[in-house]
Amino acid sequence: MTDPRPPAAGTTDGSGGTSPDVTDTCDGLRLETSRPADGTVVVAVTGELDMLTAPELRHAVAEQISAASLVVLDLDGVRFLGTSGLAALIELREQAHRAGVELRLACTERRVLRPIGIAGLHHLFDIHDDVQAALDS
Numbered sequence: 001m002t003d004p005r006p007p008a009a010g011t012t013d014g015s016g017g018t019s020p021d022v023t024d025t026c027d028g029l030r031l032e033t034s035r036p037a038d039g040t041v042v043v044a045v046t047g048e049l050d051m052l053t054a055p056e057l058r059h060a061v062a063e064q065i066s067a068a069s070l071v072v073l074d075l076d077g078v079r080f081l082g083t084s085g086l087a088a089l090i091e092l093r094e095q096a097h098r099a100g101v102e103l104r105l106a107c108t109e110r111r112v113l114r115p116i117g118i119a120g121l122h123h124l125f126d127i128h129d130d131v132q133a134a135l136d137s
Helices: 054-065 083-099 110-118 131-136
Strands: 021-024 030-037 040-049 070-081 102-106 126-128
Touching (some): 040 083, 040 131, 070 131, 083 110, 126 131
Parallel strands (some): 102 126
16 A cells, blocks of 8 residues: 655655755745755745745755755746845855856746846846756756
8 A cells, every 4th residue: 555645855755856845934935945866956936035035045045055066946936036036046146156056047937037137137047947957957
């Protein structure tokens, strides 16, 4: 008989990766972290990235950078990207760069890509259409 419950966070999911760790903040930000391969971390971000939630993103991703060679931020679930969210992405990019870690973004949503473009930041980020494309590049 098969147990219908998902594996505990951080345990093997049967596909070689691990099941996701999920963090819900009181401000409505949800971060789902998975490790599809050794040294690779994917953080799916859902909610609003603003001055209340950007520190949560910054803290959660910064913790992952030290143990990774590649971090992919899946931003398709972001409903709003404010200037504080943009600042957090820039800071994470700089931290990853200093640590020798690749940071890639996966996103096709206009509500995320437009603020990045308007701010003239698109050249700073390696942006892909989806997580798999980011992992494969």
